[in-house]
Amino acid sequence: MGLGDIRYEDIIAATEEFRDLGRDSFLERYHFGRATSYEMVLDGLRYDSKAIVGVAHGYATGDFLSSRDFSGGAATVARRLRELGFVVETGETPRDRMALLERLLHLKVSRGPGNPAPSRHQPLSLLWAISREADERPRMIPWSQFRDEVGPLLIEFGLPNAKATPEYPFWHLRGSGLWEVQGVPTEPAKKMPKVSSLDAHNPLAGFTEEAAGLLRDPVTRLDAMATICETYLEDVDRQALFERIGMAGYTTAGSLWSPSEHEGSGAGLDEYGRATGPAPRRDTTRSLIVRDEALARKVKELESDRCQICGTVLRYLNRPYSQAAHIRGLGRPHHGPDELQNLLCLCANCHVLFDGLEIYVDSDGLVRGTRGGSESRPLRRDPRHPVDEAHLGYHRSLCTINARKPAVV
Known part of the structure; x- marks a missing residue:
């Protein structure tokens, strides 16, 4: 049994089947347990690395591997996935x-x-x-x-x-x-x-x-x-x-976007600087990460649409309005997971400040400003809403390398 036969497209095919079936059904079909250490991360989603490689081997050779076929262990699987350009994470802090x-x-x-x-x-x-x-x-x-x-x-x-x-x-x-x-x-x-x-x-x-x-x-x-x-x-x-x-992706925790200075500002202007016609349109092609909307609804429901940082409950069209913010951004370069533990319920203002690395959550659970001068406040947390401290630590590191003194703690 060699993992060298597995190609990039075989891994992608396995992840597509994983998503179609759902995690539990996929693992049950191919006789794998949940990953205990190494997980592959792709477009913000986490996959059990051994199961993905075992199924990908089947796509490549016709021989679908089971969990007992990996004599080299999860580290060998992770090495092959990384060789193919995939991100593999582990909860451990290895010596290397x-x-x-x-x-x-x-x-x-x-x-x-x-x-x-x-x-x-x-x-x-x-x-x-x-x-x-x-x-x-x-x-x-x-x-x-x-x-x-x-x-x-x-x-x-x-x-x-x-x-x-x-x-x-x-x-x-x-x-x-x-x-x-x-x-x-x-x-x-x-x-x-x-x-x-x-x-x-x-x-x-x-x-x-x-x-x-x-x-x-x-x-x-x-x-x-x-x-x-x-x-x-x-x-x-x-x-x-x-x-x-x-x-530049490391200058923000999310996907803040600003219109290019080179884009047209609208239709022609008259002598008073007013637009003389409708704003022009242009065709674009974009690749978007598919987020789990059920998770977004869940975090808003758990927090009752109240911002976990400032406590504000906004209303829009006579309904409560809040945003589900990823602590560690999805996609490149952060490759954060789309999971409840990586989500906060924020108002629009705090979401922009959090993604823009203007505020962060310190190791004691207090929200602070990266430029100093602002009063700290505790991050509100519903007991039913788990937040992964590792994701908050990642966000703090982003703030550290972008902030001026005083340093983020």
């Missing part, structure tokens, strides 16, 4: 994840003469590489691409008056134990190749397979970003940095 964060915390960064601040070359390069993992792009990058993309980044966000020398992080990140370089005609123990040699041979560099596998997990990835930002990039405009490297 802690080791990754520890290595990031102790990068061998240089300090310039007369400047006690650590160089930003390695941290910025790592964030750039993490953005590639978030987009599921190849982990190994040719020198020419690294030079052309990271070089300008070092000028824009590096220390004042620091030279842009992308060759240094490209080579010296090997000292972190998280990075490798391939294709340089010299022994790894020897000194760094000259730029002319890098240009001539165009070697590859990137995270090791182990580090890349860990960073495919959204929670580990966010922890890694927070470690880098808080340790080395305290004075950097992180929102500008995230937008610059294609990680």
